[in-house]
Amino acid sequence: MGKGRAAGQESCQCGGEAEFAFWRPVAGCFAGTKSHGQAYPFSACKTHVGQMDLEATWRDAPRRLRAATARAAAFACVLSLMGCSGVQSALDPAGGDARQIYWLTVIMTVGGTLIFLFVTGLLLYAIFAPPERRAWLGSRRTIVYGGLAFPIVILSALLPYGLIVMRDTDVPMPDALPIEVIGEQYWWRVKYPVEGGKPEFATANELVVPVGRPVTVSVTSADVIHSFWIPNFGGKIDMIPGRINRLNFTAERPGIYRGVCAEFCGDQHARMAFDMVALEPAAFEAWRAAQAKPAQDPDAPHLARGRELFRIAGCGSCHVVRGTEGNGAFGPDLTHVGSRRTIGAGQFPNNIGTLAGWIANTQHIKPGVRMPSYGSFTGEDLRALAGYLESLK
Amino acid sequence: MLAGLVAWAVQFTVIYGATSTLCGRGWVGATMLGVGNVQAIILAATLAALAVTALALAWSLRLYGQAGDRAAPADRFMSQTGALINGFSLLVILWHGIPAFILPACA
Numbered sequence: 106m107g108k109g110r111a112a113g114q115e116s117c118q119c120g121g122e123a124e125f126a127f128w129r130p131v132a133g134c135f136a137g138t139k140s141h142g143q144a145y146p147f148s149a150c151k152t153h154v155g156q157m158d159l160e161a162t163w164r165d166a167p168r169r170l171r172a173a174t175a176r177a178a179a180f181a182c183v184l185s186l187m188g189c190s191g192v193q194s195a196l197d198p199a200g201g202d203a204r205q206i207y208w209l210t211v212i213m214t215v216g217g218t219l220i221f222l223f224v225t226g227l228l229l230y231a232i233f234a235p236p237e238r239r240a241w242l243g244s245r246r247t248i249v250y251g252g253l254a255f256p257i258v259i260l261s262a263l264l265p266y267g268l269i270v271m272r273d274t275d276v277p278m279p280d281a282l283p284i285e286v287i288g289e290q291y292w293w294r295v296k297y298p299v300e301g302g303k304p305e306f307a308t309a310n311e312l313v314v315p316v317g318r319p320v321t322v323s324v325t326s327a328d329v330i331h332s333f334w335i336p337n338f339g340g341k342i343d344m345i346p347g348r349i350n351r352l353n354f355t356a357e358r359p360g361i362y363r364g365v366c367a368e369f370c371g372d373q374h375a376r377m378a379f380d381m382v383a384l385e386p387a388a389f390e391a392w393r394a395a396q397a398k399p400a401q402d403p404d405a406p407h408l409a410r411g412r413e414l415f416r417i418a419g420c421g422s423c424h425v426v427r428g429t430e431g432n433g434a435f436g437p438d439l440t441h442v443g444s445r446r447t448i449g450a451g452q453f454p455n456n457i458g459t460l461a462g463w464i465a466n467t468q469h470i471k472p473g474v475r476m477p478s479y480g481s482f483t484g485e486d487l488r489a490l491a492g493y494l495e496s497l498k
Numbered sequence: 499m500l501a502g503l504v505a506w507a508v509q510f511t512v513i514y515g516a517t518s519t520l521c522g523r524g525w526v527g528a529t530m531l532g533v534g535n536v537q538a539i540i541l542a543a544t545l546a547a548l549a550v551t552a553l554a555l556a557w558s559l560r561l562y563g564q565a566g567d568r569a570a571p572a573d574r575f576m577s578q579t580g581a582l583i584n585g586f587s588l589l590v591i592l593w594h595g596i597p598a599f600i601l602p603a604c605a
Contacts, residue, residue, distance in 0.1 A: 257589060264593055268600040 167233070193363040195336040199383070200354045202274040202339040209270050216259070274339060275353050278319035284312065286324045288331030288344040288366065291373040291474060292437055292450040297393065306397045307425070309437030310450045312364065312381045314356050315389035322352045332368035335381050341367045356383035363451065372473040378451030399428025400440045400497050411493025414486055418479065426497065436476060443497040461491035499580035501554035502587025509547035509591050513540045513598070521604035536603035544595030551591060555584035 191197060198204040231242050241247060287294040292310055299305045312335075314320045324333045326344040333352065334341035342352045366377040384392060403409040412429065415421065420439075421431025427440040442448075445455050449471055453459040463470060465487055468478045482490065516539040520526050526536055533541065558580035565577045 261589075261593070265596060265600060268597050271605070272601050 167229075192361060193336050193365065197337055199337040199360060199362060200339060200357050202354050203337055205270050205274050206339060209267065212266075213263075220259075277321060277351070277353050278355075281319040281321040281353060282314065284314070284320060284322050286312070286322055286333060286344070288324065288326040288328075288333065288370070288377075290328050290371050291366070291377040291471070293377075293379045294327070294437065295379075297396070303393065304397045306427075306440075307438040308396060308441065308445070310379045310447065311445050312379060313389065313392055314381070314383055315386045316356050316359050316383050317386065319353060319355045322354075323349050324352065325349050329370050330368055331366045331370045331377070333364065334367040335362055335364035337362045338381070343368060359383050359385055361446070365451075373471050376450060376452055376471055380446045380451060382446070395444070395498075396441055400426050402428075403493060403496060407489045408493045408496050410486075411489040411491070411496075414482070414490045415493060418482075418490075423476070439494060439497060441497055443495045455495070457488070457491045457495045460494050461487045464490060499558065499576065499583060501557075502551040502584035502591075505547040505550040505554070506587045506591050506594075509543045509594060512543040513594065516540070516543075517603065526603050534603055537598050540595060540598040544591060544598075547591045548588065551584055551588045555581065555588060558584050 195203065195210070196207065198207045227242065231239050283298055283300060285296040285298060287296070293312075294307065294309055295312055296307045297305060312322075322333065322342075324342055324344045325348060326346045328346065330346070331344040332341050333344055338354045338356065339352070342350050344350070360383050362381040362383070364379045364381050366374055368374075370377065403412050415426070416430055421429065421433055423433040423435040424431055425433060425438045425440060427438075431439070443455070447453060448455045448459055448463055452471065453463070464478075465480050465482065466478050467474060467476045517536055520536050520539075526534065529535065529538075558577060562574075562577040562581050565574050569577075
């Protein structure tokens, strides 16, 4: 509207009215007054609006609309391509359920975009085309077919399609692997219950599943409402205190994926993630057998020192390390913490450095978690303790 | 003119009420002529609502046809609106009945 504004201001100067501004003729036309209660006759209003050179503005509109559309489309493309693949992307499905949801999303998005563009095109045509060429847009036939029949046909097709997707996803299977996940501020307690003679065990912040076998994840919460979501494997499901919800899916290809909490649960909600590892069945059974075993005894003096520090510092009052005195149920089970890919609920790669940093600066790294910072260890002791935890494979 | 909307409202109330009550009380599973009780109730309510609305639509179209081009504008508008409302009601009643035959009764 820059050109129109300049023209409006020029007319203000020519008319000798200091208060005249771009918006005044338009506002005055609606209000019927110029300013300070002065009458604003329609003829003056029409003259002033005409002087604003609105036609030049309209002539310029298509060019500016094209430029703005191109900028918006480029931005949207870059933004959407960033999420098209990866360990945490609903656009890269790794299971049948996620694939069905993905295609529903694609059809809805592409279809909606095409219809939007088509209708926008018609709108622009209705505005800019000569009257004799755009007359058909207001005909009864156009309204009945385009405005009534077309949406009815589209919605009548989408409704059963959406319902069929709902029916065919998240279906419980009789031979599914049961896994229990409990959301806590701000981490995930994961339990594998007894199954076919295989013992139960617990782990944390890591979900391991076999490829090709259905999985039923039963979720609940120990404190506030969380939401369990692995984008590559399907929809999200709420974790509600006192209630057990279930999510069913099957991993179709091995890989490492990432799940997140999808419901705001407190200050560190954004740092509440977990790894999901899909293994071939044989590898999964080996992992399961290893996880069910108690922790190995340290095989080096400094690791033995680390285990002693773990006991002296009272770590075992909150953490379980099966095979030791540590039997606290408050925090994550650390029996095989060294075998996990990440620590801090998916925040850092798991190694002796990050483990030591976590122990010494927990409240600095993730303020608000229930574990206090243990900054009083000497460097040597901290290395021994972190080394011991890393050795718990 | 409003018969279709009333039929839709009644169907809506019956199917939601019946589904909530039967599912909430665990009374699902009984069958009527081989169809689950929830589905049977939804089917009956949908067919009844469709029948009423179809009659109302036919009546509206008849009035519209009778009105002709020489009718008063108000009469033409009312008959057109009646036909439109009843037509939409027919469609929406159908849409409301469809999920019962695709999804499990208490999903």
